[in-house]
Amino acid sequence: MTAYGEDLFKGTARYYSRFRPMYPATLIRFLIERFSLDGSDRMLDLGCGTGQLALRFTDWFEGIVGIDTESEMIDEAIRLSKEIRAENVEWFTGDLDTYQEKSDETFRLVTIAKAFHWMDRAKVLETLDAMVAPGGGVAIIDNYSPNKEQLPWQKKVDEVVKHWYGNERRAGNTTYSHPTISHQTIISNSTFDLEIHEMPTYEQVWTVDSIIGNIYSTSYGTKRFLGENVRSFEQQLKEELLSLDDTGVYKEPLNVSVKLAVKRK
Secondary structure, rough: OHHHHOOOOOOOOOHHHOOOOOOOOOHHHHHHOOOOOOOOOOEEOOOOOOOOOOOHHHHOOOEEEEEOOOOOHHHHHHHHHHHOOOOOEEEEEOOOHHHHHHHOOOOOEEEEOOOHHHOOOOHHHEEEOOOEEEEEEEEEEOOOHHHHHHHHHHHHHHHHHHHHHHOOOOOOOOOOOOOOOHHHHHHOOOEEEEEEEEEEOOEEEEEEHHHHHHOOOOOOOOHHHHHHOOOOOHHHHHHHHHHHOOOOOEEEEOOEEEEEEEEOO
16 A cells, blocks of 8 residues: 555544445355355454454454554454454554564455455465465455446535545545456466355445545545535535435445455365
8 A cells, every 4th residue: 555655544444434334244144155164263354444344254263363554444443343342353553464474374264345456466465375274265355336327316426526525536645546457367367266256236325424424434535635625515415415315315236246366275
């Protein structure tokens, strides 16, 4: 993440833990069955954010490690894990290389959820090759759908966001560029075997407040970019959304894709 600086998600953690959509139970069940999880072994959640995905697996592993470069994210993950009394999870602030220097553990499952695009992907897989147990794997999870048609309320949100944040998607100390090489190509060129799985479509229900909170949870929508315009931005977005649907409820079909990098036995 060095290309984007150290403040990529600065100020977003409390919004991240409250407003990011939860992953569906079908994803959790799929990974449990695919890797025959039984409460033994260890899991690594790389780019763990505030830990929502890692904490879904506490019954299925002896130990879980969550790694993120953002200290605010890790602080929130620690708070959440204490709240639910998850005692088999440890959190690490830093990157994968720094963690590997301190540990020679191996993992049955590594998850990278909506974070792989920020990383030096080929290098990360090269490093993980020594950290994943034979028969285990790396699950790269996202719902990035570049050709998905936006719903009317999503188009309105985009218009308001661009008005207040600018046309370019800001990210840390620069602007965001999506990788031109696909995740599956990166995996195919690694030492791992590639599997691609699509989870069943599910519905996410949004409110005006959760839409605003989700924007503030992102790298491009961090509240600090608005400066003194926070109140004006929120007021306009609320008015525009309610003019489309005065119930204040907005639904979105979501699809989750899982690209598995599986280590041969």
